Amino acid sequence: MASPLTMYVQIKQDAVSQELAEKAVANFTQGVQAGLDAAEIVHYATLALVPNPATTPGTPASGYMGLLLMTDFDLAMNPYLETFWNAGGGIKTAIQGIALIAYNPVPPINTLTDFQNFINSVNLTPAPTSGNWTNFYQAYNLTVKQINAD
Amino acid sequence: METTTRNAPERKNVQGLILKGYTHPYSCHLLFQLPGSTQSPGSTPTELSQQQTFFKALYSHVQSAEDWGVYKPVSMLNIGLTFNGISKLDPAIIRQQDLQRFPVTFREGPASGGSQQSLGDNAGKNNKSNPQNWWNGQGDAVTNNLDCIVHIYSLTEEDLEILIAYVLDAAKTNGLTEFIPLLPAIKNGRLYQSIVDKDPAKIHFGYTDGISEPSLKPSEGTPSAESNNNFVIGYPQDALTVPGPTGEDTASIFAKDGCYNGFRVIHQDVAAFNRFLKNPTTDPAVMQQLQQLKLETSLEEWLAAKMCGRWRNGSPLMLSPDKPAHETSHEENFNYSVTDASGHKDDITSSLRCPFSAHTRVANPRDQQMVAAEGTFVPRIVRRGVPYGPTMDDQVVVDDGQDRGLIGLFLCGDLAGQFEKIYGWMNNNNFSGKEIFSVRKPPQDALLGDKTAANSDAFPGTVTSFIIPVDANNKITIPTLPNFLVTRGTAYCLLPSMETLGRMAGV
Numbered sequence: 120m121a122s123p124l125t126m127y128v129q130i131k132q133d134a135v136s137q138e139l140a141e142k143a144v145a146n147f148t149q150g151v152q153a154g155l156d157a158a159e160i161v162h163y164a165t166l167a168l169v170p171n172p173a174t175t176p177g178t179p180a181s182g183y184m185g186l187l188l189m190t191d192f193d194l195a196m197n198p199y200l201e202t203f204w205n206a207g208g209g210i211k212t213a214i215q216g217i218a219l220i221a222y223n224p225v226p227p228i229n230t231l232t233d234f235q236n237f238i239n240s241v242n243l244t245p246a247p248t249s250g251n252w253t254n255f256y257q258a259y260n261l262t263v264k265q266i267n268a269d
Numbered sequence: 270m271e272t273t274t275r276n277a278p279e280r281k282n283v284q285g286l287i288l289k290g291y292t293h294p295y296s297c298h299l300l301f302q303l304p305g306s307t308q309s310p311g312s313t314p315t316e317l318s319q320q321q322t323f324f325k326a327l328y329s330h331v332q333s334a335e336d337w338g339v340y341k342p343v344s345m346l347n348i349g350l351t352f353n354g355i356s357k358l359d360p361a362i363i364r365q366q367d368l369q370r371f372p373v374t375f376r377e378g379p380a381s382g383g384s385q386q387s388l389g390d391n392a393g394k395n396n397k398s399n400p401q402n403w404w405n406g407q408g409d410a411v412t413n414n415l416d417c418i419v420h421i422y423s424l425t426e427e428d429l430e431i432l433i434a435y436v437l438d439a440a441k442t443n444g445l446t447e448f449i450p451l452l453p454a455i456k457n458g459r460l461y462q463s464i465v466d467k468d469p470a471k472i473h474f475g476y477t478d479g480i481s482e483p484s485l486k487p488s489e490g491t492p493s494a495e496s497n498n499n500f501v502i503g504y505p506q507d508a509l510t511v512p513g514p515t516g517e518d519t520a521s522i523f524a525k526d527g528c529y530n531g532f533r534v535i536h537q538d539v540a541a542f543n544r545f546l547k548n549p550t551t552d553p554a555v556m557q558q559l560q561q562l563k564l565e566t567s568l569e570e571w572l573a574a575k576m577c578g579r580w581r582n583g584s585p586l587m588l589s590p591d592k593p594a595h596e597t598s599h600e601e602n603f604n605y606s607v608t609d610a611s612g613h614k615d616d617i618t619s620s621l622r623c624p625f626s627a628h629t630r631v632a633n634p635r636d637q638q639m640v641a642a643e644g645t646f647v648p649r650i651v652r653r654g655v656p657y658g659p660t661m662d663d664q665v666v667v668d669d670g671q672d673r674g675l676i677g678l679f680l681c682g683d684l685a686g687q688f689e690k691i692y693g694w695m696n697n698n699n700f701s702g703k704e705i706f707s708v709r710k711p712p713q714d715a716l717l718g719d720k721t722a723a724n725s726d727a728f729p730g731t732v733t734s735f736i737i738p739v740d741a742n743n744k745i746t747i748p749t750l751p752n753f754l755v756t757r758g759t760a761y762c763l764l765p766s767m768e769t770l771g772r773m774a775g776v
């Protein structure tokens with residue numbers, strides 16, 4: 120079972136927030152590597168800066184409008200968000216950091232419930248109520264473990 | 270409103286069902302829609318007053334978890350509310366803007382895509398358990414509008430009927446709509462508890478139920494998945510599964526001392542189960558293997574025990590591997606692993622007694638080793654279910670068209686982390702390493718796995734075979750298990766505290 124998570128968070132425009140967003144992206148892999156390796160359920164995870172629109176067509180844009188986290192992990196979303204919450208270290212800190220610079224106020228993420236609620240509120244690819252995702256392609260439906268199995 | 274910080278819930282403020290396993294032999298579980306609206310500007314003053322009058326009428330019958338002494342109440346009730354129901358309440362009790370503080374799993378409900386990832390009712394082709402078929406084919410019309418479940422318990426049939434009539438009258442007078450969850454021709458389609466085999470401890474398929482439960486002791490400073498802090502909302506100290514929401518907002522205050530209920534009505538096809546036990550495979554080689562076993566019981570009883578992990582009298586296979594024993598029939602103190610002097614943990618050998626995919630071993634793998642993604646502890650769940658529908662003899666192999674099964678009440682502090690996580694495991698045995706489950710072709714819980722959902726996108730590779738190790742070198746593989754169960758409906762409710770119910774009732 121795959122859980123695609125496409126988390127878009129609009130960020131504040133002040134210099135400190137913009138710098139924090141750049142840092143979050145620069146340090147992302149390093150911060151989450153150990154936790155994600157250990158969990159053995161994440162196919163990939165990428166964090167990107169979404170540029171501001173250009174004010175005039177053809178001119179370079181400055182600054183970033185938001186952060187986009189795209190990932191795909193095995194197993195059901197809500198029970199296994201707990202895995203990331205409890206994994207400690209980088210993942211929790213990365214999400215808490217993103218929440219701090221969010222343009223729309225985010226209630227403090229102190230508990231697992233807060234964490235689940237925040238992720239679900241910004242996920243652009245929630246599980247469809249019936250059938251499969253209509254906006255999610257998979258070349259295979261195997262889990263990371265199945266792919267790595269001897 | 271409670272302002273002092275306590276480390277454990279006060280029993281008198283918690284609904285009885287949560288901390289006590291009632292043994293009342295009669296019960297009925299009524300489903301209602303409240304008057305009012307979830308949409309802005311919310312319920313009208315008249316609707317709010319109708320809601321309050323209804324809850325006020327019921328309030329004095331609500332049983333708390335306080336000790337009732339030597340005399341059991343003759344009849345009593347407990348109340349659960351769905352997120353939809355809570356969203357219709359008076360904003361003076363819970364503010365609209367705080368509703369989003371409830372966990373997403375509770376808010377979106379069991380038919381949502383997120384929950385179905387674990388429950389699997391909509392997975393596979395033409396799944397009879399599909400939420401569209403729930404509630405006798407009413408599907409979303411009930412699931413999306415169900416606000417309140419009233420659980421009524423009684424010592425006698427007569428007293429049960431008196432309290433049901435009282436609740437129905439209060440509902441009618443105050444503008445509630447009753448939903449009829451089953452076929453209306455039988456017992457008015459209501460969820461009445463039945464007594465299977467003249468024994469209140471039995472459920473369909475002939476098993477004894479209600480044995481293994483978390484201790485629900487107050488936390489004693491040691492983190493544990495069993496203490497009541499994992500179930501009752503508001504006491505995160507020492508809980509491993511942390512119930513929510515917690516905080517100073519009105520949703521957290523509303524939820525405090527409450528507990529969630531994964532209410533799930535499951536049809537049991539007893540004739541299919543009986544047929545399977547008598548004729549578990551069409552493969553002659555496997556049948557021969559089974560017949561050559563030197564058993565101390567009949568093959569049917571042995572298979573039934575291997576699928577559950579307990580003999581039908583309740584004896585766990587881990588303690589009574591060869592035949593049921595009276596002395597062990599209520600035993601819950603056992604494990605699946607042995608650690609030798611060099612610290613090596615062996616949880617494989619125990620499968621000679623209890624197969625890895627036996628229902629009780631999947632639903633509570635105890636000390637069995639888990640893969641990293643599962644975290645460091647096994648979540649627990651409180652079961653308060655009762656059977657419904659008439660007994661079917663274990664010799665009957667043709668269905669009689671009667672509905673029967675389990676009115677399941679699965680109580681937890683975190684629907685995703687307890688109820689749904691365990692459900693996911695039952696549908697896909699992938700929570701332990703490859704020495705235990707095949708990674709490429711994981712099995713399912715022999716009793717509970719939804720066989721239609723096997724090898725769907727939701728559970729890739731999952732197989733419906735059942736492996737029974739018989740000695741150090743041999744195992745018997747039943748090639749295909751049939752489906753024994755169909756989900757008739759599911760609702761996620763909050764069983765609020767007595768204090769919250771009091772506020773809803775205006776008392």
Ligand code: HEM
Pocket residue numbers: 472473474476477478479480481482533535537577579628629630632633650652674675677679688691692716717754
């Ligand atoms: C019709 C459906 C079901 C049947 C026939 C059934 C049957 C049983 C039986 C016979 C037992 C052993 C008695 C005991 O330990 O009290 C048991 C235990 C248990 N069941 Fe089920 N069950 C059903 C549904 C479920 C569901 C839906 C869940 C989870 C959501 C579940 C979770 C458990 C757990 C946690 C235990 C205790 C295991 C232990 O602690 O050793 N059951 N069940």
